[in-house]
Amino acid sequence: MGAMSVPRSVFGVYVHVPFCSTRCGYCDFNTYTAGELGSTAGPDTYLDALEVELEMAVARLAAAHEADSDQPGPRPAETVFIGGGTPSLIGADGLSRVLSGIRNTFGLAPGAEITTESNPESTSPEFFDALRESGYNRISLGMQSASSSVLRVLDRRHTPGRPVAAAKEARAAGFDHVNLDMIYGTPTETDEDVRKTLDAVLEADVDHVSAYSLIVEDGTAMARKVRRGELPAPDEDVYADRYEMIDQRLRANGFDWYEVSNWAKPGGECRHNMGYWVDGDWWGAGPGAHSHIGDHRFYNVKHPARYSAQIAGGELPIMDTELLTADDHHTERVMLGLRLKQGLPAGIFSPSAHRVIDRHIDRGLLHRVGGNIAVTDAGRLLADGIIADILLAEDDDLPGA
Structure with a gap:
């Protein structure tokens, strides 16, 4: 790990x-x-x-x-x-x-x-x-x-x-x-x-x-x-x-x-x-359960019979593991955190993302709450689209974009 x-x-x-x-x-x-x-x-x-x-x-x-x-x-x-x-x-x-x-x-x-x-x-x-x-x-x-x-x-x-x-x-x-x-x-x-x-x-x-x-x-x-x-x-x-x-x-x-x-x-x-x-850690146990520990995400084999057989053979029933980069963590933080009423700190977003955020603020879909950016009541209905717009804008600020 x-x-x-x-x-x-x-x-x-x-x-x-x-x-x-x-x-x-x-x-x-x-x-x-x-x-x-x-x-x-x-x-x-x-x-x-x-x-x-x-x-x-x-x-x-x-x-x-x-x-x-x-x-x-x-x-x-x-x-x-x-x-x-x-x-x-x-x-x-x-x-x-x-x-x-x-x-x-x-x-x-x-x-x-x-x-x-x-x-x-x-x-x-x-x-x-x-x-x-x-x-x-x-x-x-x-x-x-x-x-x-x-x-x-x-x-x-x-x-x-x-x-x-x-x-x-x-x-x-x-x-x-x-x-x-x-x-x-x-x-x-x-x-x-x-x-x-x-x-x-x-x-x-x-x-x-x-x-x-x-x-x-x-x-x-x-x-x-x-x-x-x-x-x-x-x-x-x-x-x-x-x-x-x-x-x-x-x-x-x-x-x-x-x-x-x-x-x-x-x-x-x-x-x-x-x-x-909020990007916490958890161990997922049981058939098909997903886990997130540190920079690793992994999931178990799905079928209960195979799950039990693998454990009986002395090994964890993990089917696949993914190593998360800092960019992966950020993407997931935005995808999940902007669905929360408290929103996310304004400082985590890139300059291009802030231009998109400002447009959504003008439309009444986002607002500033203290130092955070959060969806408004109207914005909740469109949260997935707003998040996608912000993440696309952040892609433009990546090196080599």
Whole structure:
């Protein structure tokens, strides 16, 4: 591993649980149903391999640091995020085992944020009680929509009212921090569907909401339906209208945006995701998980059977590694940091970028906040295009351009 060129204060552990009971029509995540895996790559095999990967990860980081003190060594996790897939399918006992594996290897920093995603249908009051007992302190629930017709289009299996009930059960179990995920812009969705979903979000009394526009990914069942004309293609103007509906309703009820697709009540921001957005370090464990340590980015083999076999053979299941340059770090910092409400320090941008920034300020899409450049409310809808304009301008200032 090369020398660290960017100082970091955040370290997290992400664990990917690759199991789902069914495959949703819009999903292209690295997930597998029991029928796709057969009997040789189930949860028990996965958990055995995961524990060994965590041990090997700590040994790898310790050896790299011993060989070169500029290398980041293993650190206690300040944030933990269990994602998927459907982590709740391995049950509270399985999730407790995952957290014990992290505690026994990396360790947990005092006050660590520890989140697991859960499908509302595979949770219960007893499930949440057991998670609190084992050390989890944040829950993220996949709601997507409160409309049964939208859920059918998404191939989601939960009943519309279950996410609200699950959120209330989590709060009753002592979880102060609960997130609900929304998806907006689904083909056939109406304004009333979005209003109904927002009513449910507010009834659930959560402190965090993530709202994402539907992306029709190539290779998914939904993409095939759109291509055949069975579903209408998503509409950018509809996306913008729905985003504004969501933003206005949440901000009127105690939430504020802190990243373009994320809103929180005071103190409810997701610290783990902030680690991604501010160029922090994290180890990603599990099939297909991505890691970012110092100047290296790497990811694991995707299939659970191959993942387990590689670990059983005594090697980390890393599939590919990329060495990041200072320019790579800067590009990622701009791509992610300008999506944050706080923006980025004006001093990091090149002269050509500042000319583009000034034009976007004149258009009301960017503004200066203290010494930072940040998107305005209007600019949030166009953040990706603004970021692309700035990065293209910075390319003009590179030597030899």
